[in-house]
Amino acid sequence: MKYIKNADILLKHGDVPAKGKILELLDRLWYEMDSYRIIKNMVKIEDGTLHIGECSWDLCKKKNIYLFGAGKACNAMAMAMDEVLGEHLSKGIISVKIAEPEDKYKNTIAYVGGHPLPNKEGMTAALEIIKMIDDACSDDLFISVISGGSSALLTCSVDGITLEDEICTQDTLLRSGAKIGEINAVRRHISLTNGGRLAERILGKGAELINIIVDDGIGELPLVNRNVPVPYSATPVAEDSTTLQDARDCIENYNLKNRIPKSVIEYLWDDDPKKETPKAFNSGITHFVLNSVPDSCEEALKIAKDMGINAMVFSTFLEGEAREAGYFFGSLAREIQANKRPIVPPCFVFCSGEATTTVLDGCTGKGGPGHELALGFALEVKDIDNVALASVDTEGTDGTTVFAGGIVDTHTIRQIEDKGYDYYEIMRNHDSGGALEAIDSSILTGNTGTNVCDFNVMYIGK
Structure with missing residues (x-):
């Protein structure tokens, strides 16, 4: 494969046929989006x-x-x-x-x-x-x-706000659970x-x-x-x-006014029109x-058709907590396999957008929304067969890792437990990246030549 550097390792364990279809589609997708x-x-x-x-x-x-x-x-x-x-x-x-x-x-x-x-x-x-x-x-x-x-x-940053102040501000915003549009309102105005x-x-x-x-x-x-x-x-x-008011609303809505440097607060709450x-x-x-973000799903549909596999786009607007999205995708996979709706298996289901994770102070784990979404999915499908999911950040690095994201299947939870990991402790410490890396389930690409947020692909067999 041209873009996925560790495909051979990823395909040495678990549901190899299901994961193989996903990795082939991803590699072809990155070529089209480069x-x-x-x-x-x-x-x-x-x-x-x-x-x-x-x-x-x-x-x-x-x-x-x-x-x-x-x-x-x-x-x-x-x-x-x-x-x-x-x-x-x-x-x-x-x-x-x-x-x-x-x-x-x-x-x-x-x-x-x-x-x-x-x-x-x-x-x-x-x-x-x-x-x-x-x-x-x-x-x-x-x-x-x-x-x-x-x-x-x-x-x-503008005069009066140091680089250290800006770093602290962005770190606080990214851990708050705020959506990227809300975060950008603050970043742009300083x-x-x-x-x-x-x-x-x-x-x-x-x-x-x-x-x-x-x-x-x-x-x-x-x-x-x-x-x-x-x-x-x-x-x-x-x-x-x-607007400036959007930036203020973000800070107030997520109760961040006492956690962001004073220089930033003073700047944003000054109504000088030149600051707009x-x-x-x-x-x-x-x-x-x-x-753009939905193009990943559009290209994936074409690739799936060429592969001869039924496919659908579930959404190109995904936002919210990554682990919750993973749970939902797991329930969707079970519905498709059990009741053949909203699509008949074997099939792909695609979704793009940008999930986030709310990280509390003191968490020392590594990973990103892609790893966390994938692991949430793995918990939901641990008792059924012939399903897999990959969740990747399309530019090639998910969160604090060097990996694009994770690929999981029905065997993933058992594999991490065999390595001594506890699923709930992983999620409490936001160490999904560490857990999936330990079982060779993190996708390595390096720079991919594109950046259209997250792309998620499920394969559901009969």
């Missing part, structure tokens, strides 16, 4: 003209061409654009989550930022991008490559880069911006045509729909979306 391949197919330069999809730009009319970006799929996106632009590229600066040995850039500097929590190197990348923008002129062209994770990887601030800075110089995006927003429709520009909001390079993020840009930006 933004390096997509960009190389839709972007080219001919006779000094840059073509992106159905649009074109005369590069002879541009003084400098700058590339910048951040995100968990940024490696692949930046490598593709760096190769296409070649000698036309004046300079590139990006912030990535993991630097792989095979990452190669001709004229782009890659910083390794922090995710899920910011770090100093990500802040350095942000400051370097701001300087690059501030030195630009109206004849320059900026191209951004943005994917999920940019809020943490490209961090530069940042000099997020929430459209970089676009605002570029347009203020009179320069032009092309934004190439992998969209990880929950609630979007499947992509119709990636070759055609679309309206877009959120990210550092597009208008922001969240930009809400509209009239011109100067062209957005291309390569993939």
Whole structure:
């Protein structure tokens, strides 16, 4: 397999036929969603003209061409654009989550930022991008490559809020159980880069911006045509729909006011209108979306059809506690197998979105929502046969692990018990990643070239 590096190990135990079908589908899915391949197919330069999809730009009319970006799929996106632009590229600066040995850039500097929590190197990348923008002129062209994770990887807080304050704020928010949209409302309003601030800075110089995006927003429709520009909001390079009041509501709704640094609270509760993020840009930006969250399910349906296996999409809007979602998927698998509804087995069931976990202070386990969802599912199906599930973070790292997520079947609970683990202690300590790693049930990919939140796939046999 091209993307799953430990498939042989994963298929040495448990329900091998069921897991094999899931792993084949996942590997083919990651190929279809890889933004390096997509960009190389839709972007080219001919006779000094840059073509992106159905649009074109005369590069002879541009003084400098700058590339910048951040995100968990940024490696692949930046490598593709760096190769296409070649000698036309004046300079590139990006912030990535993991630097792989095979990452190669001709004229782009890659910083390794922090995710899920910011770090100093990500802040350095942000400051370097701001300087690059501030030195630009109206004849320059900026191209951004943005994917999920940019809020943490490209961090530069406003004056008066230190990097340590921002790290504490993001850590508190991520452990609170708040939805990602609520968390983003806070992150954007204390940042000099997020929430459209970089676009605002570029347009203020009179320069032009092309934004190439992998969209990880929950609630979007499947992509119709990636070759055609679309309206877009959120990210550092597009208008922001969240408000200062949304940020305050998040903090108050989850009772975080006494847990977040005083500098952040004082900043957000000051009604200075200059602190609001930009809400509209009239011109100067062209957005291309390569993939969005529901596209993983759309592509999976095509792959399942090619594999000759019945399939359905249950939802592309999944949010909430990961373990509870796992319990539900387990009950759905039992319904399908027992009563052949809402689909007849053998079949796949797909679901995308972004589950979360509420982590109390003092928990020392490792893992992420994908591992926890998978283990919750495993408990529900431990007494039936011929079912399996994989829950993965599509960019290749789930929570605090180096693994994309977990794959489980009806044998998983017995296997972890044989290793001396207690299911309920695992869940109390949020150590689902440690437990699944111990029984060789964590999926290893490295960077995948995409980031469209979580993808869950069940296989239910007869």
